[in-house]
Amino acid sequence: MSPLVRRLDDAGSTGLLVITAAAGMLAVTSVAVTASHGGFVNPGTALAFGCFIALGEVVRITLPGGRDAAPIALAGSLAYALLAHVNRDDVEHDALQVVAVVTLAMLVGVLPHIVARRAPSVDALARRLLVVGFVAAAFRGTGLDERTQGLPGAGIAIVMICIVAASLGVDALLAAAARLADGAPFLAVLRNEARALIGIGSAIGSTGALIALAATIMGMWALPVFVIPLLLTQFAFRRFSAIRATSLQTIRALSRVTELGGYTETGHSRRVSDLAVAVGRELGMSDAELLDLEYAALMHDIGQLSLAEPIPGGATVVAAPNEQRRIASLGAEVIRQTGVLDDVATMVEQQAEPYRRAHDTDHIDIPLGSRIIKAVNAYDDLVGESPEVSRRLEALERLRLGMAYEYDPRVVDSLAKTIGRSARF
Amino acid sequence: MGPLSSRARLFVSAVVLAAAPLPVIAAWQGHAGLRLRDLIALSLLFVVTDSIGTRGSRDLATIALGSVTAMAALPLVGGWGAILLACTCAFDYDPQPAIKRLFNTSQMVLAAGGSALAYSLLGGREIEVGSFPGLLVPFVAALMAHCVINGLLVASIVSIHQGVPLRIVFQGTMSGSVAGYFGYGLFGLMLAVLWAKPGADVGPAAALLVLLPLFVARWAYEQYAEQQRAYDRTVRTLIAAVETKDLYTRGHSERVSVASVLIAREIGMREDRVDSLRYAGMLHDIGKLGVPTRVLQKTGRLSPEEFATVQLHPMRGLEMVREIEFLDEAFAGIMHHHERLDGMGYPMGLQGDEIPEFARVIAVADAFDSMTTTRSYRGARSVENALVELRRCAGSQFEPHMVEALIAAVEVQGWETETTPLFPTLDQVAPDPMPVGARYYDHDDPTEYVAGRNAS
Structure with missing residues (x-):
């Protein structure tokens, strides 16, 4: 699996634990309280929304970056939280009933996944429940629902947009907290999550608001009718996700041409890219930058294809600096020809540049990605597939010797931390 | 417009x-x-x-x-x-x-x-x-x-x-x-x-x-x-870069892909399969990277061992691209594009309908492009001439209705033989130029194929 879609299997993700526990407590409380108050208010409406949410859970999707999402289920849940009338009749369920209905629907919707032996992603479920809880509490728990009734049309629209925006913020915060395990800075993680959520999240939120508003006229028909556009959007996101994955698989496959041609060691580009992405994440790079870094690391040796004779063992670290630079720029030239990977080409081009040249006091315009590839590539050239700890330490020591001139000290530190943390590298 | x-x-x-x-x-x-x-x-x-x-x-x-x-x-x-x-x-x-x-x-x-x-x-x-x-x-x-x-x-x-x-x-x-x-x-x-x-x-x-x-x-x-377009461009460019290893096949993969799509459209293939075929055409020779340059550029007849390494290239190619999930049917196309209807092809010697449809399409497109481009040892055949040659081999080597499909498509839409190379500057760093009068073994040319086979 790619480092980008790696699940948080490492221990120590307390954020994830807290979120799951909070969601679990909320779920149990809501069901218990609703039951003790004599069951559901407007049971027909509750049942309709419940079925809808359960179906939405069945057709959940995976977004780029391995993020689980259930747009239909979340839109239905938000609509139920924001619902005021069905066919002009008031609906009077409270915030806890909203959470209870969503909880039960989620449990039903998860069943088919379990039967099909797909793991239900607990963190995503927990987050959805907490976001719905937040919206229900903010709208129904504070009397905002009563006050909105008197507003003119534009006012209602603005209140809804504000609620949708707030729910997005909460969702991003929760997602960031749940992912905080790779040693990356919190703000960088938050920024990544917010970017990943803003598009599909605002479509989900506004669809929820639209269903709630339209139910006044359309009744329950608002659910199936208004969800079709969201289905199309979900379809587009899925296709996007798929072509993203295909691109990555293709570049991975094609990056092996240097191995097949005898220019580099087996698995070299793949190892460099895995390690480079881990280091980049630790240094707080964004998802988009990480993807570029992954591509660049996979293709960093592609310039070697132009060499008449392979370098022994493919280790560029032993080649003369000028030769290294020539390979880098040949590779960059190839990548630049695609016309769509300019940042990747730049990373590859600068990978052989020393961090700081003599007499050059402040030479920092080398992209971070290039500095990472330079250090990681050297590390892998020295260690290779060898699992020996002594050899790893030796390689790190050698990088440290070149620190401040050849290699960026921050990158080498981060590399050492990453290697220390995970047994994979 | x-x-x-x-x-x-x-x-x-x-x-x-x-x-x-x-x-x-x-x-x-x-x-x-x-x-x-x-x-x-x-x-x-x-x-x-x-x-x-x-x-x-x-x-x-x-x-x-x-x-x-x-x-x-x-x-x-x-x-x-x-x-x-x-x-x-x-x-x-x-x-x-x-x-x-x-x-x-x-x-x-x-x-x-x-x-x-x-x-x-x-x-x-x-x-x-x-x-x-x-x-x-x-x-x-x-x-x-x-x-x-x-x-x-x-x-x-x-x-x-x-x-x-x-x-x-x-x-x-x-x-x-x-x-x-x-x-x-x-x-x-x-x-x-x-x-x-x-x-x-x-x-x-x-x-x-x-x-x-x-x-x-x-x-x-x-x-x-946008991502789809980017993907397309990336694959094409990387293939072109790989081709710089072989002076004589420059642009070949791209053109085989184009010709395969022409055939597929003519025989009414479903659009999503055409997409997959397009990539199969582009990637069909990727395994040639595993064939030593020495063999690819050898002048004169190949020894049986050398010929065996050439025969391995479709399998090498498959091995490389196997993890690209969506290619799916394209795998078979890459693997079997050198099979012949009469069972004399490689790597498996499949016969007639045993050969996957994608492979039969690519085989025709592959031979067509090989014949209509200039090789260092011979000039290009004219398009008409190459089509006649394909027709001659139809039935034994190629699926006749696919050959006819190509002929029909080329008649309507024409055919551009030489495309401008993407990497003209890489010429300087490419391996030694061909000695005058020397010749490569061209594994795609149907007439060459028989010669190679006889040698083994």
């Missing part, structure tokens, strides 16, 4: 003439109570959404967003109002020649007229509490009418202009756009429901809430289309 032919101009004139009376009648009906305030607000929205919607290439992402407003108009301002609204299409912010603007506006007016007719015939009216689900039937009918009329008119002009049969163009436009049309049309219904919400009239502010998911939907499709 280039300048229109006189037939195309005639068609445009007919469409304009057919559409012209509608707005006049609609305006004349106006005193019967058009809701002017709503109509003006909708018009503004129409121009804004449609202007955003008409940019970019033709696919799901770019179905005119104006159709959203056009559909919302039916329950809000009635059929005549919808026709008047369609006229505002003429004010789109989109630099286009006057004749295109005139045609687009006319076809929008006709589509609005058709959908209005469908809507009212099936009992469509204004929205009120209790209108649903009854109103869904006329609305969906109107949506389909709009979609079909729009698609037919656009397909007709393209068909007349480019000389491609109407049926094919129409299928092409429809297959990509029906789902999108349906989805965007329902956004129109959302807009209408909220706009007209009796009791608490949300009015034009509804547009704010509806536009948000609409733009996200569009953005998502754009992202997808």
Whole structure:
């Protein structure tokens, strides 16, 4: 699996634990309280929304970056939280009933996944429940629902947009907290999550608001009718996700041409890219930058294809600096020809540049990605597939010797931390 | 589009003439109570959404967003109002020649007229509490009418202009756009429901809430289309880079891919399979990287051992690309593109129908390109000459109806033999130039193949 879609299997993700526990407590409380108050208010409406949410859970999707999402289920849940009338009749369920209905629907919707032996992603479920809880509490728990009734049309629209925006913020915060395990800075993680959520999240939120508003006229028909556009959007996101994955698989496959041609060691580009992405994440790079870094690391040796004779063992670290630079720029030239990977080409081009040249006091315009590839590539050239700890330490020591001139000290530190943390590298 | 032919101009004139009376009648009906305030607000929205919607290439992402407003108009301002609204299409912010603007506006007016007719015939009216689900039937009918009329008119002009049969163009436009049309049309219904919400009239502010998911939907499709284009370019470039190892096959993969698609279209292959085949064609020789350059560039006959390494290249290729999941059927194409119908091919010696369809297509395309390009040891054959040669080998080496498909496609669309190399500058660093008079063993040339086989 790619480092980008790696699940948080490492221990120590307390954020994830807290979120799951909070969601679990909320779920149990809501069901218990609703039951003790004599069951559901407007049971027909509750049942309709419940079925809808359960179906939405069945057709959940995976977004780029391995993020689980259930747009239909979340839109239905938000609509139920924001619902005021069905066919002009008031609906009077409270915030806890909203959470209870969503909880039960989620449990039903998860069943088919379990039967099909797909793991239900607990963190995503927990987050959805907490976001719905937040919206229900903010709208129904504070009397905002009563006050909105008197507003003119534009006012209602603005209140809804504000609620949708707030729910997005909460969702991003929760997602960031749940992912905080790779040693990356919190703000960088938050920024990544917010970017990943803003598009599909605002479509989900506004669809929820639209269903709630339209139910006044359309009744329950608002659910199936208004969800079709969201289905199309979900379809587009899925296709996007798929072509993203295909691109990555293709570049991975094609990056092996240097191995097949005898220019580099087996698995070299793949190892460099895995390690480079881990280091980049630790240094707080964004998802988009990480993807570029992954591509660049996979293709960093592609310039070697132009060499008449392979370098022994493919280790560029032993080649003369000028030769290294020539390979880098040949590779960059190839990548630049695609016309769509300019940042990747730049990373590859600068990978052989020393961090700081003599007499050059402040030479920092080398992209971070290039500095990472330079250090990681050297590390892998020295260690290779060898699992020996002594050899790893030796390689790190050698990088440290070149620190401040050849290699960026921050990158080498981060590399050492990453290697220390995970047994994979 | 280039300048229109006189037939195309005639068609445009007919469409304009057919559409012209509608707005006049609609305006004349106006005193019967058009809701002017709503109509003006909708018009503004129409121009804004449609202007955003008409940019970019033709696919799901770019179905005119104006159709959203056009559909919302039916329950809000009635059929005549919808026709008047369609006229505002003429004010789109989109630099286009006057004749295109005139045609687009006319076809929008006709589509609005058709959908209005469908809507009212099936009992469509204004929205009120209790209108649903009854109103869904006329609305969906109107949506389909709009979609079909729009698609037919656009397909007709393209068909007349480019000389491609109407049926094919129409299928092409429809297959990509029906789902999108349906989805965007329902956004129109959302807009209408909220706009007209009796009791608490949300009015034009509804547009704010509806536009948000609409733009996200569009953005998502754009992202997808962009990523798809990026993927295409990346694969092509990387393949071209790999080919620099072999001077004599420059551009070969790209052209084999193009020829394979020509054959596939001619034999009526499904579009998603054609896509997969396109990549299979591009990647079919990737395994040659594993064949030592020494062997690839050897002058004279290959020894049996060397020939064996050449025979391995399809399997090497498969091994490389196996983890690219979506290629799926393409794997078989890459693996078996050197099989022959008579079972004398490699790597498995499959016979006739045992050979996967993709492989049979690629085999023809591969041989065709190999024969029509210049090799260091011989000039290129003419296209006609190569086709004759393919026909000669049909039945024994190639699937006859695929050879005929290629001949038919090349006759209609022509064939460009040499493409400009992507990496001219890499010549300086490429391996030693060919000695004069020396020759490579060309593993793709059908006549060469027999020679190689005899040697083993």
